[in-house]
Amino acid sequence: MSKIAVTGDDAIAQAAKLVNPDVVAAYPITPQTIIVERFSDFVADGEVDTEFVCVESEHSAMSACIGASTAGGRVFTSSASAGLMLMYEILQIASSSRTPIVCAIANRAISGPINIHGEQTDQLLFRDSGWISQFAETNQEAYDQTIMAFKIGEHPEVLLPVAVGIDGFILSHAIEGVEPVTRELVSDFLGGERKSILRLDPDNPVSIGLLHLQDYYMEARAQVRDAQQRSKQIIIDTFKDWQKLTGREYNPIESYQMDDAEYAFVTMGSGAGNARTAIDELRANGEKVGLIKVRVYRPWFGNEFSTLTKNIKGIISVERAHSFGSPGGILGQDVKSTLFDSKQTPYMAEYCYGLGGRDCLVKEWTEIYNRSIQGFNEGENLPYFWWGVRE
Amino acid sequence: MPDVLPTDVSDEEFKKWVTEKWGYKKLPMAGSTPAGTAKFFRTGDWAAKQPRLIVENCTSCYKCYFYCPDSAITMVAGEDGKAHPEFDMFYCKGCGVCAYECPGRKGEKAIIMEDLK
Amino acid sequence: MPTLKEYAKEKVHFSGGHRLCAGCAAGSMARQVTMAFNKPTVVCNATGCLEVASTIYPFTAWEVPWLHVAFENTSAVASGVEAAYNAMRRKGMIKDEHIDIVAFGGDGGTFDIGLQSLSGALERGHDFLYICYDNGAYMNTGIQRSSGTPFAANTTTSPAGSVVPGKGQFKKPLVDIVVAHRIPFVATAVPAEPKDLIEKVRQGLDVEGPAFIHVDASCTRGQRFDPSLSIEITRLAVQTCIQPLYRVIDGEYTMDRPSLRIASDPSKKKPIDEYLRAQGRFRHLYKPEQRDDLITLFQEDIDKRWEEIKAKCGV
């Protein structure tokens, strides 16, 4: 099929259309609005057979999603930033209720001060909630990962909600070419006609969401922990299945120019595009640098990450997110703790960049590289650094 | 092992679940539990008093049945063929609502509360 | 309409063994409500006494499918459940049968933190019945005031001190707020009138679209009275016209018999003094000295509301 020109938001809406969820409960928030608007168009034009619940807040959006998913429906929603903050409480319950809700996120800075532009802190803030958390670099990835998210989340050994993040505006409002797939392909991929999976079944009544006291609470949480662990293999398998159908390769941890790399950038989302471009330029000048792109952030694929960093001298972790008062970045902490277990610990430099949508040019990525290498050559790790902040 | 709901857990199995304190690998998913399992939980030991029926004062008005908060009253046909309350002391918390609300016959209560012996 | 005895044949879907307080009116209410279930029914429950005490894992008193998510969102949860059933029924994934959906919330989960999600669900027109069991404070967490707490009541966050005599505000007119959403069915009820309550639940479930029932449910701990009096206190609420019983069907108000008797014979209307004296939460209105000023204020407010509701019901 020839490519379609779509924004990131539109790509996600188109993907959700092919999946044809039973229920979409969502509340609009910039820069996610196009997803909700486009999906509303599909409902209005009869292109989907979905109950669209146009709720009065994100809190109710996620609550309605849990209700719908617990009832047995296939459920999709979408949010960002303050919206995710409002549904934060309920996000935790989505995973413990084992509801495979798919939530697309147009990542946006969190107030305050108020800002509507790209930043991943919003999605990283619920990293501990039991959600499977992924990021996309391009609109094509956003499209593909949205479809795959349903298969991963709904797998009987997983049954967890899945978040797919795209950087606000940089992807959400940017047009790129996306190679579409057919409804039939998606239907086959998701296992053909979906059977009823009634959980609130009047013929087989159960109670869900009970008060767990000291005697059972840890056991309930351990189930979510195990489901997260089990999801790793399912994610890998799902990515492979998708590749068989579309030829497009996906890995939880992606690499670029890593075969002979001595140094590596680590990042997530659209920033990886600029990193690649900088790497091309650096390589042209003889630098042995590569990129590790974390596509799946939770569960954390530590082994896959370690395999890539076996022979690496220095790691430059660059994230469009921040954590006040922490020893480093949010992603950076995962990277560091993974490296702690490896036999040869490389040097590490951590950067926070691009908060609130601030652009980071390709030449800045090169500067980040040069600065880091200088430090590594002096035999030092570089302390957590906010790139581009005026003093 | 795929996670499942407890739709086919029998009463016997549920009793094991509680007495053996099952671990997370055995427990159904999503903190779910089979419907109506509270019936196995004794709240009768909360009671300091217990109701006693004085059948000749009972008019089979059913009020005690509707007001009992604890499903501790069932209406059972007596020797007179009329329905009278029977108290399930496995559940009864001794609140005394039934006795208070009992209209009785000619001002004489059909249910009175007595100290538990 | 069936008689009370006939209702007694209906199955109760709320078992014993729950851990509500001895003499809890919410327990009586829940039992009566489930007697009205005559179709496949699903219950969504907001966090609160009823939820916590009826479902301490792995025990549940509920014999129908039951779901709890959080405190402030049970209307939204019910919205999602309804939407999913509609979609799955349309797609032929589940049996083509109607499933009744009942949502329970306390006064905290309804008047206060859950009001937004309730309003949203009513506006969207989901087909479900919301039952607010109002015991006049956050009883689950230790008797903190809610906007449903009556005037002058002593709670842990509106304590009767040496200067401030309990809650300074009158009860939020929640039923009026719900009626303003122009939903097809709104009613008030008390567990002291089981036939009336069960009828209303059935009626609320049978209408298409949202239905709402406000149940005055007493609380032995928070309102402070002997457990044996819990039903009597809700009866007093009706007799003093603090909780007039009526229904609003498609905007038409009808007064129900227990209140109608008072409307037609004003001598039957009890002064609120009887309601207040029966409860420890109003003790400061009588000791160390009787606060007739506050009791009069309270009475005037109740009288005004009673006249309003009589006028609306055309009696």
Add this chain to the structure above:
Amino acid sequence: MTINIIDIRLHGRGGQGVMTSSYLIAEAALLEDKHVHAFPTFGPERSGAPIAAFARISDEKFYMKTEVYEPDIVVVQDPSLLSQIDVTAGLQQGGLILINTNDPNKADVQAIKQKRPDVKLATVDASKIAKEEIGLAVTNTAILGALCKVTDNKIIKLEVLETAVKNRFKGKGAISDKNIKAINRSYLEVTI
């Protein structure tokens, strides 16, 4: 390994459809199997405020996702912007600037010529064309015909742009034809 990328920056005012222009360029380029990334700047600006949009086009796959700071081409949809902002900021040596104006001899247009003698300056009265052909002074489509011409159809071919316009206005009746007429006129009327 340098990829040949054409960077375009479009200037206009909020409400004039600058975003649509950038999207149309991307949609047309995609019809020719090119690789694209096109997006507007987004701020709190409402109708009337000066805004910009970007389109990045290449025959080869590229990954870059930054805004455009050193454009090869600048398109100015609203002539009143010339005296208010520096539309030539970062414009590549020997680049191209296309301006919507009813008079190429106006002082602000001439000032750009003087300031940047190295760039190719083209003008077209897109407002007039849009008014006459579409009935609205919305220049976002009209000016793109001129862009095809001044780039010798190398970035977007006129007929491909027509297809993109048809796709975008599918099902909207005569609007599509009117826009296509406007594009064709600006293609013919643009002057360098």
